[in-house]
Amino acid sequence: MDHPGATNVAWDAVVVGSGPNGLTAAAMLARAGRRVLVVEAASTVGGGMRSAELFEPGVVHDLCSAVHPLGRVSPAFAELGLADHGLRWLTPEVSLTHVFDARSSVALHRDGAAGAEELGIDAAAWRRLVAVDEKHLTTLISQVLRPLGLPRHPWPMARFGARALRSVDRFTRAFDDHRTRTLFAGAAAHAMVEMSAAGSAGPGLLLLAPSSTTGWPIARGGSQAIADALVSCLREAGGEIETGRRITAFDELPPAHQYYFDTSVTSLLDVLGARLPSRVARAYRRWRYGPGVCKIDFLLSEPIPWRSESATRTATVHVAQDYRQIADAETAVAHGEHPRRPWLLCGEPTRLDPLRAEGSAGGETTSAGGGRAHSTRHVAWAYCHVPNGSSRDMGEAMIDELERCAPGFRDVVVASRVQTAAQLGEHDANFVGGDIGCGATSLRQILGRPRFSPNPVRPNPYATGVPGVYLCSSATAPGGGVHGMSGYWAAKFGLAE
Template sequence: MPDVVVVGTGPNGLAAAVILAKAGLSVEVYEAQDAAGGGSRTAELTLPGFRHDVCAGAHPMALAAPFFRAFDLAAHGVDLLVPEASFAHPMDGGTAGIAWHDLERTADGLGRDGDAWRALFAPLVSHWEAVVGLAMSDLRRPPKDLLTAVRFGLRTLEQGSPLWNTRFHGEVAAALLTGVATHAITPPRRVPAAGAGLMLTTLAHAGGWVIPRGGSQAIPDALIAELERLGGRVHTGRRVDSLGEFDDARAVMLDLAPAELLRIAGHRLPDRYAKRLSHFRYGGAACKVDFALSGPVPWQAEGLDRAGTLHLVGTRAEAMAAERAVSAGRHPERPYVLSIQPGVVDPTRAPEGMHTFYTYAHVPNGSTRDVSEAIIAQVERFAPGFRDLILAKHVYTAAEMPAHNANYIGGDISAGAMTLRQFAFRPTPRWNPYATPLPGVYLCSASTPPGPGVHGMSGMHAARHVLRQRFDITTDPLELLRRN
């Protein structure tokens, strides 16, 4: 039995595994699926030669998260491609808001709201590392840059309250910010959604939203290669059904949702802790539809062909209405659709002249409905003729999501509802949210701080506790990562 067992090969589980192996410990990782990578896998879902990202497709944190800055994906062979525009938000009538990599260019394109956009983001972009440090912390330590924390906090409260419309005069800038806030799969005028939107937009103007050449699979592949170089091993197609399989390991790290922890260890957990885990809330879900296209999407608005990610929903009011419907358990007629067109920077995703197109729509948790027609209608709304380009499509309904990633309970790709309570206390109110009451057993999934996203930080924070508490190693994990 190795020193440490890690269950789950998502970015957090692999981040923890690499850090622990860097500390000189023996590490073995177990994955239920036949392919490693969790939410960062890539597969030919539609037709041969079309490579689709199974869940995560664009990566704002690949250049920004402290874990990845220390690990250095590029140095490990990952070609990180940065679109000219990180994200965009088309509007009816052939106009659009575009979040270019350049903040000034973005503001210039927003007309009379350009100054407001610049005032909102310039102080955050100039101190983006402090913004990331705040957002990617374990939420248990005071911020290092207090002034940036105050600026970020005040802006979050503004955009997460009835004051959110006071800054902008027109529809485009407001919709542009709302589209990115709605990544949280919750009504965007809530504090967690507003905070996520501000951080992600800050990164859009700083490092950019990265698209890895060849697919998101390149990220877990690089982590696994480093782990194996250090002597670790990954076992795929190996579902864990009982924590008792690893009683002889000195530590067990679980890149699992609380429901999965209850499944494999519920009878061992103290009743009070198990009850709290059972009350952990899962949020709105996604229906994922991937398309193989015979050509690029024919966007009406100029510049959208250079954006990696697009948010398709219309005005700020339409986004609010759609997300409120999902929160109430209804399917909106015009859902929020997130789309990614990797071909703007990566021609390897499809045969020459053709394109992959990634979409998902927000739907109620556990939905069995195929909403691909609603998605196509939203794309057609802003890109007439899109339907004629479709060669094939592949659908994962929300109810089918757990079959390829057990952490996506009911199709919740955030691994837990982004409520204010669960933003600060994931998965339960504990000073150390990673440790469980079972000696040596730790959670390191997106159901722990700082939450969802491909950043590796939940794994890094959990690994810090494991090193100190189980192995008496106090070296900073970031320092371990920087060592050869």
């Protein structure tokens, strides 16, 4: 077959994988006038953005990613104009609620006055150390969601970096209320890192940056709507997609000038094989994956019976009795052990988006008076962190935690489905061992994602050492999350060559 750079080929670029980064790269390239083909192994596009009917027709569940604080502020999504392709964000007034037990919770409000009242004695410290006002948010996001290099805005980045490099244990000493410490720890632990690890505060600061402005939204209709908008953008620009085609060797790809891999580092090694320069192959083999997640999806007859009012006004709820529960769970998982007591990340999208369940089989019931009464199903999900590759079913342990904080929860569960970390890895090849971030969020792998660049002034973490071949998954900078920025920057570098 032709190698990258060959003439008289059908495609300027072939993108392998249709997750948020692959589709973003493809759309960027197609809008620049390139002939683009996306090749996807699954029968549907979207990767971690996929949604599906799991239990009843007309009831939509997000299969992985569900809440998108960075998607709403993504420079890539803004440049592609996804709103013009049907994407609509639904944003609650409460970005996040942390529930400690049936009586106690703390919430992050988008409204400044409500937020200050909620955080009490820690309001000033939170505003100084965590909150980002709207006029500075765009600058911060544009600087953080890019390859490491000389910043265009040195002072904001220096200020952010000084805080981000701290451990969560050290950073949260600034707060007097244990509830505030736990609130921050839950956000930081999205990255599946020990609270004592250097740099563990960084993911929390980044995720929380939009919390008081653009909030933590969900996509109307399900996360698949983000994928659908990217597909619409790609096709409008002339790009094409082929599903149900798994690539296991480079020779299986059609001839093209460039190739972009929205895949794990492991898959890239397998496909490129001996084509990779030995120094690059060695660096890729040193890549380490992080812990996995065990996820449970619920079909409910009624919303979760939270006693906390703020938990009913958000798309995202964290459940942990205290800071120690989070810290102990993350330490156990980092050492390859299952947590004695998991802490939960969970959500109820139908609180904001009831149309996700409007077509359910339980849509109508007979009322006491003999008439027809509308009755909509409800959707919820939860997950916890487990060792990479774990096949342990943590469903009952997660339900126990939900029942502890929302007594009567078991009574509203119509159906549930657990996916272990091992099963998540089988569902999506990028989630190696159930690692939904496509690589451990250690300080070394943040600074060199996926390897240290030979050019520190203008690093190119997407180059593979094979001419015309790029890695564009969240294994590359800036890392995990549905924001498309890894694909965006890979395409930028490819277009410049």
